[in-house]
Amino acid sequence: MVNNNQLDIQLLEDLIIGRVEPHIYAFTTGTIPNYLKVGDTYRPIEQRLNEWRKHFPELKKLYQKVAKADKDTFFRDFAVHKYLENELKKLRLVQGDLDSNIYYSNEFFKDTNDSDINKAITDIIDAHKNNEPKYKFYKFDGGLLPETHTYARNQVYEPRPNQKETIKRFKEAIKKGRTNLLMYAVMRFGKSFTSMCCAVEMNAKFVLIVSAKADVKNEWKKTVESHVKFDGFSFLDSNSLLESETIINDKQEAAEKVALFLTLQDLQGDDIKTKHKEVFENQIDLLLIDETHFGARALEYGKVLKELKSKKELKSETKLNDESIDILEETTKTISSKIRIHLSGTPYRILMNSEFKTDDIIAFYQFTNIADDQQKWDKERLSKDETKEWENPYYGFPQMIRFAFNPNESSRQKMEELKKLGVTYAFSELFRPKSILKNTKTDLHKKFVHEQEIIDLLNVIDGTKNDDNLLSFLDYGKLKDGKMCRHIVCVLPYRASCDAFEDLIKSNEFKNLSSYEVINISGVENEKIFKDTQSVKSKIEKCESENNKTITLTVNRMLTGSTVPQWDTMLYLKDTASPQEYDQAIFRLQSQFIKTYKEPNGDSVRYNMKPQTLLVDFNPNRMFQMQEHKSQIYNVNVESNGNSRLGERIEKELQVSPIIVINNKKMVQVEPTDILNVVRQYSSERSVLDEATSISVDYSLLSIEEIKAVIDKQGEIGSRQGVEIKSTEGEGDELDIGDKPDADDIPGKEDKETDTPIDDKVDYKGKFAMYYARILFFSFLTDSKVKSLEEIIVAINDEQNNLRIASNLNLETVILSLFQEHINPFILSELDYKIQNINSLANDTTISPIERASNAMKKFSRLSDSEIVTPEIIADKIIQTLPKDNINESSLLLDIASKQGEFVYAVYKKFGKKVANNFYSIPTSKIAYEFTRKVYTLLDLDIENIESNYTSYNLIEENDLIEDESIKINNNNMKFDAIVGNPPYQQSISTNKDNSALSKQVFPYFIRLCIELNPQYLSLITPSRWFTGDAQDKSFLRLREFIQDHNNIKEIHNYSDASKVFIGVEIKGGVNHFLYQRGFSGEMTFYNYKENIVTQNRRPLFIDGLNVVLSNDIYIKTIKKIKAIDFKPLTEITTGRNAFGIIGKPSFLEQVSVGEYNQDLSTLICKNGIKRYIDPDLVQKNREIFENYKVFISKSAGAPRSDKHIIGKAFVGGPLVACTDTYFPVGSFNDETQALNLKKYFHTKFLRYLVSVVKSSQNVTQIVYRFVPLQDFSSKSDINWTKSIGEIDQQLYAKYKLSNEEIEFIDKMIKPM
Secondary structure (H helix, E strand, C coil): CCCCCCCECHHHHHHCCCCCCCEEEEEECCCCCCEEEEEEECCCHHHHHHHHHCCCCCCEEEEEEECEEECCEECCHHHHHHHHHHCCCCCECCHHHCCCCCCCCCCEEECCCHHHHHHHHHHHHHHHHCCCCCCCCEEECCCCCCCCCCCCCCECCCCCHHHHHHHHHHHHHHHCCCCEEEEEECCCCCHHHHHHHHHHHCCCCEEEEEECCHHHHHHHHHHHHHEHHHCCEEEECHHHHHHCCCHHHHHHHCCCEEEEEEEHHHHCCCCCCHHHHHHHHCCEEEEEEECCCHHHHHHHHHHHHCCCCCHHHHHHHCCCCCCCCHHHHHHHCCCCEEEEEEEECCCHHHHHCCCCCHHHEEEEECHHHHHHHHHHHHHHHCCCCCCCHHHCCCCCCCEEEEEECCCCHHHHHHHHHHHHCCCCCHHHHHCCECCCCCCCCCCHHHCECCHHHHHHHHHHHHCCCCECCECCHHHCHHHHHCCCCCEEEEECCCHHHHHHHHHHHHHCCCCCHHHEEEEECCCCCCCCCCCCHHHHHHHHHHHHHCCCEEEEEECCCCCCCCCCCCCCEEEECCCCCCHHHHHHHHHHHHCCCEEEEECCCCCEEEEECCCEEEEEECCHHHHHHHHHHHHHHHHHHHCCCHHHHHHHHHHHHHHHCCEEEEECCEEEECCHHHHHHHHHHHHHCCCHHHHHHCCCCCHHHHHCHHHHHHHHHCCCCCCCCCCCCCCCCCCCEECCCCCCCCHHHCCCCCCCCCCCCHHHHCCHHHHHHHHHHHHHHHHHHCCCCCCCHHHHHHHHHHCHHHHHHHHHCCCCHHHHHHHHHHCCHHHHHHHHHHHHHHHHHHCCCCCCHHHHHHHHHHHHCCCCCCCCCCCHHHHHHHHHCCCHHHCCCCCCEEEEEECCCHHHHHHHHHHCHHHHCCEEEEECCHHHHHHHHHHHHHCCCCHHHECCCCCHHHHHCCCCCEECCEEEECCEEECCCEEEECCCCEEECCCCHHHCCEEEECHHHHHHHHHHCCCCEEEEEEEHHHHCCCCCCCHHHHHHHHHHHCCCEEEEEEECCHHHCCCCCCCCCCEEEEEEECCCCCCEEEEEEECCEEEEEEECCCCCCCCCCCCCHHHHHHHHHHHCCCCCEHHHHECCCCCCCCCCCHHHHHHHEECCCCCCCEEEECHHHCEEEECHHHCCCCHHHHHCEEEEEECECCCCCCCCCCCCCCEEECCCEEECCCEEEEEEECCHHHHHHHHHHHHCHHHHHHHHHHCCCCECCHHHHCCCECCCCCCCCCCCCCCCHHHHHHHHHHHCCCCHHHHHHHHHHCCCC
């Protein structure tokens, strides 16, 4: 076999079967000497021979040949038998000739050899050529049978064992009074037949079938009308209801039972349609909800769609999706029914909620069950001569081979780049089109953003190029010979991705792909080509009949409920975290594709066109996680302790559907341990926060009063209260010593309706996740081995240390026991599995202490609103700044604000255990104490070095903990040689929930405190706002003054984009870590880190004449030039906050102003530029400004890093115009021209650049204009204000003699207004 990949593909040679031609086979056996067994098979010959080996272990294959008279005509083994008997007079084996213990078959012929069979086949082929009616010949009957209006009621088969078991469970459930049931069964189970059997068992007179998919109607119709068991039922649909408004009543009066099929679209709408009156007015005996998983699937798809920017894009993207069934539950709940059964093959999310108890689940049937039943049927029946292989009800059910490949090299590199940029759905982003919407002018919707990477990927898949991590499967000979990969379905992330993909295939020359006909069913280019699913199916059927290959491009369309028998390969080219969405898509490959070949007298054979299918997923980790998740769900249902047997379940799944990966250029079949190890590795790299948020929620627990009380107290993950998990994503509103803003005046806080029921406002998913996080933290922090919630409860009760941990985590065994007793078993299994994984990671003695501590770092993640855990790389950098020669085994080191022991871990790595044994830690909270203690324990360090009586926050309150230069650690006064840490940045100062954003900056106090302890070395990481900022409690200014008096900072490492340090966290103004060295003087070294570029320069910390720390050399040069020319700051004509004494609180404005204009009233500019009107006599403050022209500027605008406008747009306020404290006025002019000139000045890049030097947050105060030079705005000015803004900028650059470098820097940094 040609191997274009240069990969070791021996595994595939053994595994791939492909389409199998019908064969005549023959074997001999010593058990029946002198006889030759002659048979035929439509499956692999070795598979058939292995079945015979159970009776004849020593059999020897003697013959095999394709059983075809020509390429379109089959013959059976009966024809060969006929020739042997009639022409060669060979005798069949007679049962009486055998001992009773030997298996008998009448297909053994005496004294027969392979040449006799050849003669027979030659005669058969000649007879066909000569059109002699000597033998039976089978030809393809032309395709599907024509649809009939009414099926003949002639089917008499009994339910299969698994169906009987389901019917039995149904009867038991309704006997127990259960009315809301779930039938979890994959395709080919026979859900429609089994459901109707349930209807018969309960003597239902009126059955309503509601389905999301119209194209399953015919399956239901055939079931109801064809089987004798359902005699008496009339099948009705939406069209039937139009015939008569009383058709249901009429049928029932005529003693007929009704099975009514309606789609979701039939039932949508607020008003009841006339034709549906009978549906809603009568009680339905049995309501069958088909494809009940739809809604959750739509929800998961929405996660990727959140990346879209506009409503127009969202609307376009969902236009050709399979119908969203989120409304289905809403609709069906308005229908009155005695019993309802939900039918689904992928009800994963449904099982995770509290809707179904164990007694409600009447079927739990997966593909492995199909494989088992298929084998069982073959084993019991195939040895009988009269049995035909295709009589197996599961005949033709394809085996899915799963390829878990990484993408090609260039695509992998691009995805890594995207992930570093914070892109969550990197694979979907790789396939992002340049335009989500149809773009007729430029056709951008037909181009990928990362086009070259996609071309590279397709070239490797196609066989045009090679890649060590990817099989060129379209060019693999055995797949071609086996007629596989003939009809591919390609799942893409965006509709326009389909258009771009189609254009790529058509505009490039591919070795194999170019021979495929592209069927684009989801693109935005031609939405009307395939109006419905039948048009797609017909197109693929036509291509197959003409021997043409196809590739269908879709996003979500036809991936749920639709059956396209020809689809044999799926390329999964988008992100999804939903097992439900994933499995629903790949189930499209699992439908049977069988051709029926008939002979003139009506006998037939059924030929399996699709013995195997191929799923190609370019995200191996996802495939492993999906497999583990699915196996876990199955085991919970069938095992009392499912997690302990998870490996066995995965092994079973892999036997049925193997997963193939590439390892060191070799194709390798995945084992259960591989999957568990990958999932475990994935788990080890996730924080407890991530693990907790992924656990499903059982909302029924809220009905238990004690549990609800505890859950209500939880802060949501990501909230400000939390378990102290996540850091703030902004600096909060700093403490205002003067007029405090009201809650309504906090920037970005909008007025909200207050009449919403409280439960609608509560994010219980977040609160449950927080409680889960506490449990998972315990599993990591405990030294006990625990595998489940039940074992955690026992451990807390049995061990004092565990009781302390639980207490610090606010976990009570009473509540945990209630959880254990009442929680959904599927969710409990999920929680237990994570408990077991996390606990084993913490106590894994097979890895080094360093590795275990590293795992701990990943688990603990973020801590609190005011605290951010220091990333390992930054903690290492901070410790690296400590001179190695001056830190030894006698040095005493202190982490002033330990959160998880990240700095003791860094010291352990750099200096070793002996130095780390002298490392002390003051935790920031009780939970931080436990985290830090765990790391000390893992590193085998003395836990007495962790302060246990107080937290870091106590140090900035009045205390007796510090005396001279010593600090108490566990009641011992200690003097430290080096202090490091990441102190809390801010502290909430409001107990009012509406003012929860108000906070006080506390990190300046920690910096000062540490310097006063006078260590030899000090290195802290803090926000950089103290460089130039002006906190309203003057803490930044006081800190700068203090540091000027203690100017011993040797290094500053400044990161202007804090999110590159603390991933996903925005800290306005950036962050820095510095090295303070006692006794150091002279020039320090300033390092700037920006977009992977590091610059450094030696300079004084404070430039002469400035009391700010400027982080950029260009800033320093520019400001020196500006201050050299008759400098007066713009602050001379600015006023403070609330210039006119009118706050923006709506309740206050209602009292002092009106919304309608009156000529006796003055204009008041409010938030968002809204105008109200006040009595001019109410303005008492800054009366002169009020009566003159001025310029208004917003007090809150321009996020420092992301908004290159820096400030909001200025606008002129005329005489007798005031503003609320949302704005502040600048200037006071007698004529409008000067005010207009000042407005122009505000819009120059020059002014906004100088503001950016100082502005470190979104808040705009007077101080940000401290370096902006005041200009003459009159007609006598040296600046010609009549010019454009750009020309005014050029005049200002010239006036202050800015260099080309400085001008280019400003132009790049500041956007035009």
